[in-house]
Amino acid sequence: MPPELLVGRLFGVEPASLDDATSNATLAQWTSLAHVNLVLAVESAYGVHLTLADALEATSVGALKRVLRRRGARW
Amino acid sequence: MVGAGTAPAAPAVPLTGVIRAGPDQAELLAAFYRQAWDPAATADSVRAALRAAAARNPVRPGEPPPAFLFLADGRPVGHLGTIPVRLWTAAGERSAHWLKGLMVLPSHRNGPVGFYLVREALAQVELALSAAVAPEARALLRAAGMAEVGAIPNAVRLLHPARVLRAVDADSAAALPRPARAAAARIRRSPLLCALAGAAVRMACGAWAGVRGGTGGVYAVVLPEWRTGELARLWARTRRGLSAAPSRDPYSLRARYGGEGGYRLLGVYEGGVLAGFAAVRPPRAEGDPRLGGARVATLSEIVAPVDRPAVLRALLRGAETVARSLDADALLCSASHPRVRAALRRRAWLPFPGNVHLLLREPPGAPPLPRGLDAWWLTRGDSHADEVF
Numbered sequence: 001m002p003p004e005l006l007v008g009r010l011f012g013v014e015p016a017s018l019d020d021a022t023s024n025a026t027l028a029q030w031t032s033l034a035h036v037n038l039v040l041a042v043e044s045a046y047g048v049h050l051t052l053a054d055a056l057e058a059t060s061v062g063a064l065k066r067v068l069r070r071r072g073a074r075w
Numbered sequence: 076m077v078g079a080g081t082a083p084a085a086p087a088v089p090l091t092g093v094i095r096a097g098p099d100q101a102e103l104l105a106a107f108y109r110q111a112w113d114p115a116a117t118a119d120s121v122r123a124a125l126r127a128a129a130a131r132n133p134v135r136p137g138e139p140p141p142a143f144l145f146l147a148d149g150r151p152v153g154h155l156g157t158i159p160v161r162l163w164t165a166a167g168e169r170s171a172h173w174l175k176g177l178m179v180l181p182s183h184r185n186g187p188v189g190f191y192l193v194r195e196a197l198a199q200v201e202l203a204l205s206a207a208v209a210p211e212a213r214a215l216l217r218a219a220g221m222a223e224v225g226a227i228p229n230a231v232r233l234l235h236p237a238r239v240l241r242a243v244d245a246d247s248a249a250a251l252p253r254p255a256r257a258a259a260a261r262i263r264r265s266p267l268l269c270a271l272a273g274a275a276v277r278m279a280c281g282a283w284a285g286v287r288g289g290t291g292g293v294y295a296v297v298l299p300e301w302r303t304g305e306l307a308r309l310w311a312r313t314r315r316g317l318s319a320a321p322s323r324d325p326y327s328l329r330a331r332y333g334g335e336g337g338y339r340l341l342g343v344y345e346g347g348v349l350a351g352f353a354a355v356r357p358p359r360a361e362g363d364p365r366l367g368g369a370r371v372a373t374l375s376e377i378v379a380p381v382d383r384p385a386v387l388r389a390l391l392r393g394a395e396t397v398a399r400s401l402d403a404d405a406l407l408c409s410a411s412h413p414r415v416r417a418a419l420r421r422r423a424w425l426p427f428p429g430n431v432h433l434l435l436r437e438p439p440g441a442p443p444l445p446r447g448l449d450a451w452w453l454t455r456g457d458s459h460a461d462e463v464f
Contacts, residue, residue: 031211055191056186
């Protein structure tokens with residue numbers, strides 16, 4: 001599943017409106033709690049474990065993809 | 076395995092994660108405080124504050140209260156403190172910690188920092204309490220494992236209604252019903268109407284309080300000094316009627332109201348015995364920006380046996396007098412217990428919905444605490460909640 005789809009579903013926004021620059025600074029729905037839910041959803045969807053540093057880094061769609069690649073996830 | 080001292084030291088890896096921060100981390104705490112709250116904070120000032128907090132820690136005397144920092148590559152970007160308290164329950168006293176001072180630097184908001192700070196704090200303290208206002212903060216606390224008990228109801232006594240009417244702006248009046256909002260807008264535009272409406276409200280409140288809120292000859296006085304023995308006996312009598320309450324023993328009261336804040340302390344005496352205590356926080360010098368600069372004092376604390384309604388009303392009347400002497404336009408109180416709320420109504424305080432929410436997390440296996448807010452004796456002073464409403 002493309003990360004944009006996961007983020008879009010989780011935050012209730014049209015996935016097509018998301019790009020790598022979409023971040024917790026640009027998307028109102030991307031709150032602290034939503035971010036924690038995103039981390040949990042990502043771990044479940046891609047079968048990876050994100051460290052605290054990963055969670056801290058993955059605050060944009062582009063950064064999330066970078067973290068996922070580093071953890072060996074494919075979509 | 077390489078023996079110690081035979082190999083070059085590995086480069087320190089900057090830590091990302093949550094640490095418990097005490098005197099050994101004073102430099103990190105000071106670095107965070109400088110960015111978040113106090114540009115003048117230093118490691119020495121942090122150590123001094125930790126020593127003072129340790130000295131008044133009622134849970135582990137002599138130890139600094141637990142505090143936590145979230146480090147990102149070794150830099151502090153988030154903080155959560157605690158305030159240790161003794162909690163009175165029907166089954167006896169227990170130790171608890173208010174979670175307080177959750178702050179994340181703007182550069183790291185809307186990320187995982189707050190959640191992990193709360194989760195770590197909950198892992199390290201047993202019984203945790205929190206007073207939160209913002210829906211986001213409450214959701215975060217719930218997600219980390221806390222349960223919401225309810226919103227502590229607010230009440231306000233208008234002391235200078237005309238000044239409040241003039242000061243309150245459209246945003247502040249948004250909570251009023253639509254007809255009242257429209258009327259308030261019309262009144263605000265006219266100084267004459269403001270004065271007339273203010274006088275009418277003042278007379279109506281005074282008449283109501285005179286008829287319904289009498290004190291039967293019981294009066295409050297300003298306490299000139301801390302009377303530890305009298306306060307201890309008062310708390311021992313008061314707590315017998317309560318199911319759950321942060322302790323109001325004299326040491327807790329003094330730690331809360333005896334230092335900064337300029338609190339005015341009131342007592343009610345019956346037959347030479349201290350029968351009630353209250354603390355009033357003066358208005359800020361610059362007024363309250365949330366109410367258009369109106370000067371709002373706060374009734375931060377009220378302690379009296381629940382079976383002495385006349386004492387409660389006498390404390391309220393005394394608080395109103397003190398607030399007027401401080402040139403306050405209004406006096407605010409958040410109180411959970413039905414007996415206090417009843418006394419507030421009888422003294423013509425206007426109720427409005429609470430926005431400070433109590434949340435708690437109990438350790439597994441412990442006797443359960445009441446889950447209804449009516450069973451709790453909470454006032455605005457708990458958890459330093461004066462700053463939020």
